[in-house]
Every structure is written in structure tokens, then in C-alpha cells.
Amino acid sequence: MDVTVLEVAPRDGLQNEAEIVITDDKVRLIERSVAAGIRRIEAVSFVHPGRVPQMADAEAVMADVPRVSGVSYAGLVFNDRGLDRALAAGLDEINVVVVATDTLSDRNQGCTTEVGIERWHALARRAAESGIRRTVTIAAAFGCPFEGEVAPATVLELVHRVAEAGPEEIALADTIGVGTPDRVRTLVTGARAAAPHADLRCHFHNTRNTGYANAVAALDAGASVLDASTGGVGGCPFAPNATGNIATEDLLYLLHRMGIRTGIEPIEVAETGQWLGSVLGRPVPALLGRAGPFPSPT
């Protein structure tokens, strides 16, 4: 079994850092990731720099990253201006987020879920004309920090509606780390039926230690791509000490020991995670870099 791991540390991992990581370190993070075997990276976000200053250097990052054959760079896009920037910067794929609840959608994007779907369809049309790969993420698919529980039927209806734009891939995101394996199975199975022509990706945060169990359940149920961030960075600014995305190195350790191939070298990623901790000035949540591999390297 082969699984694709999409590295999200440069974007989801670093976008909430109080101290902005310099462009050179972002480029170094991406270089190290590519060297370790990562072939898909969410590298940047084309959001208004006044809104997310951490991502203001998107063009500068993309100008310096290694453009190796087979490595696909993704950028988050919210509007036409963002798509223009993504195309100009030579991104390989765009990712658009549709938030499952109106309250979080309004806080994140200034619009209702309904308007978010319309924007996604318009962006998907323009992207298709430009020949750039399009993915769409349903955020808060497992729960919303403001509205609480989100019904699976609501999420699956959203999957059906975003699928009508013909994305190459649809992602389900547990934005606040409240998903559990049973719900993951329900949503992944349902989403595959609702969008049979799109690949299914999952995005888990390990905020309450459910993230890796969710990843295993997602693969069991037929997801083929998992997001993860080197070091497990990406804590939410509203929840101090909460860990972020599931860590790439720990996910790789788990998958490889289960005989699932990714083409990525866990130890190299763990070393990058430790390095990223030194850049951020604090230990990262990932554990492989602290505990060491098993069996021990000879």
C-alpha cells in the first residue's frame, strides 16, 4: 500500500507563529523536506499580508525553493487576487478552503459557507482554464470551535456540492482536533461515495491526542493522502500549548512500521523537526526526534 503525505509545515505549521519565521528558514525547511523525499508541499498562502503577515513573503519563498521534477507545490487561495498570485508564482496546485459552519467561515473568510462554495466554484473554473491542479478542503468537518458539533450529513452534502466543480482532490479537515476514528470512517466512506472521481485527503490536528488514530482510520476507510507537518508544529493561537498538525516524522514512523510506503525518510524528517524547533526556540510536539527510532540505526 502506498500513501502520499502532504507536508504542511511551511503553511499551516508556521502561519500562527507569533514571531514571523524568516524567508530563508522557510526555504530551508522546504529544501530539507524535498531532500527527505517529500513530493507534495503546501508551501505558501496567498492571503492578504495585512491579515496573515506570517505568509506575506509567499512570492519570495516560491522564488527560492528547489523546483525538482516530481515535487508539487500547493498554495492556499481565497480569491481571484490570490489565484493571480499563485499562477504568477508558478504553483503546481491551489487549495481552496470551504468552512463547514457559517460562524467559523465568517471569522476566517468573511463570508457564509454558501458564499464560500460559490467562491470555490468560481476559482475552480478559472483554475481549470489555467491548467493548475485544484483541491478543496472542508474545514471544521469534525466540529467547530463556535458552533460545536457538525453533523456528518452536513459535511457530506458539502462534499457533494464542492465535487461538482470537478476538483482533483477533496480534503476533510479536523481543524480543532476533535475527530475520532469512528467519525473519520463515517465521513471518509461517505465522502468517497459522494465524490467518487476525486482523491480523498485528510487533515488532522493532534490537539487532544486523537490525530494518529484518526490517520489510521482514514487510510483504512480509503483516504489516499494525509496532511502532516514536520515537528508537528501548527498550534492554534487561541489554545496555548495545544499541539498542531500530526507530525510528519511520527506519522511516517507509524506508517512504515505497518508496511505502508511513502517514499519519505522518517529520520531525515525528524532531524528537520528538531532543527525547526531550534528555529522556533522551543521543543516541537513530534516525538520520534526525541525518542529515537526503533529498531535503532546500526
Next chain:
Amino acid sequence: MDVTVLEVAPRDGLQNEAEIVITDDKVRLIERSVAAGIRRIEAVSFVHPGRVPQMADAEAVMADVPRVSGVSYAGLVFNDRGLDRALAAGLDEINVVVVATDTLSDRNQGCTTEVGIERWHALARRAAESGIRRTVTIAAAFGCPFEGEVAPATVLELVHRVAEAGPEEIALADTIGVGTPDRVRTLVTGARAAAPHADLRCHFHNTRNTGYANAVAALDAGASVLDASTGGVGGCPFAPNATGNIATEDLLYLLHRMGIRTGIEPIEVAETGQWLGSVLGRPVPALLGRAGPFPSPT
């Protein structure tokens, strides 16, 4: 579905602490656990005090803990002297450890695996005559820090042999946190077949972030009891910063959101975990106490 969570923080959680936790704090930890609904606790270890000074106050701890109807106290026992002490202290159950590899068995208990099995049989006979409940744990069932991989067939043969003593329960322990869900399924399924008359318990460490996924797999495969430690304390002294047992509060959060009942209150355990962190002078690995519950309490 109902699952029993066996609290191991007082023993496995605290036995490796460089600074010895005082008896009063151990008793307070146990009191708080019982108040939160925990009904099985590995409270003490009857090991030679020169070998594990952290557990030297076993009798004092047991003299002060609340002896509430329905709460079962377990103590780790290595030899006849330990069994004598467990009986004198009024323990409800003894747990004997058989280590799956000779090297780790020798380091931990000063004997081969074969001699460990013989000792277990002798202790089980004496315990049966005394009417105390007997459980046995196969340590290093998923890998050994000295010998590396441990074959499932080796572990299942051990399960078969320890089962001949008629224990009420057999446990499989991932002592160093190298198990993965596929191996958990193989071993739990095999152990149930090899020892159909014993309950099956699993003991996971989250050293490399696989512990919660393993817990879910164990329940799926038919385990009925899971060990966990409040706060997730219990790091190994040889692996600095490595997290310990899976955390009781995070496990409860995961199980309860999946509709699995335990009778234990996650928020109370999370508060105890935070308190334990203040006793130990450092943040505990458990995440629920940091991130807060979801949905939020009203």
C-alpha cells in the same frame, strides 16, 4: 460497549521519577482517581526498596488509600516476599511481569524469560490459594530495547504458557512504544485464541505517538481492559523527554466521543493530570488538560 481503564500512574507513572513523590501525594493521586470514577488502580510495586526506592512506601500508600467498595487495587509482585507483602497490605490483585526477551528480563528481574515463567507459575499457585486475583503481563511484547524485534509467534507462545497458570487476565505490554495497530491486531487476536479463558488487557506507551491508535486497534480486536496513566506520566529514564503511558484523560476523551463507556469523568482526570504536573514540577504529556474539552462545558 464498555471498556475498563486501569490507572497505572501511581506505579508505572511514578516509578521512574528522579525525585521521589511523597506518600501523601501518591495517596492524593489515588483519592482523586477514585473520585473521578476509576475502579482499577495499579497502586504500588512490591519490589526491593533498594532497587526501586520510588516504590519503597508501598505499605504506607495502601494504608491510606480509600478502600471504596468496587475499587480494586493492584500491586506488582516479583517474588514470594512481594506476594507476602501484597497479601499483608490487603491488595485486591497482583500483577506479575514476564519479559519476552532474555536480555530485558535479566536487566529487570535478574533471570531468563524461562525462569520468569516458572516464577509466575509458582506465584500464581500461591496467589490462587490465598484467593487474590492474579494477572500477568508480557513485557516487551512489541519490541525490546536490547534485542530489537520480537516475533509475534514468540509472544503468543508465551501467552499460551502463562495462561496455563489460570490467570484472570493477561496483558500485552508495549514497554518501549514501538507497537503499531497492525501488530496490535495480530497479537490481540492471537492471544485471545491462545488464552480464551482470560480477559485481555493492553498496556501502551506513547513514546513515538502510536499509543492511541494502538488502543483503538486493541479494542477493535477484542481487548477489554486498557492501561493508562493520568497526565500520561511515566517516561523512561533512558529516553529523556520521551512521553510515558498513554494518558488516561486523553484516552477517555477519545473513547467517550466514540460512544464507548468507562464510567470515569475525563475532565476530573484532566484536572488531576494538571495537578500531578504541578507536583512533578513540569507539564505532563497529556493534552486534554491543555486544550480543553470539546464540546466546551456550559
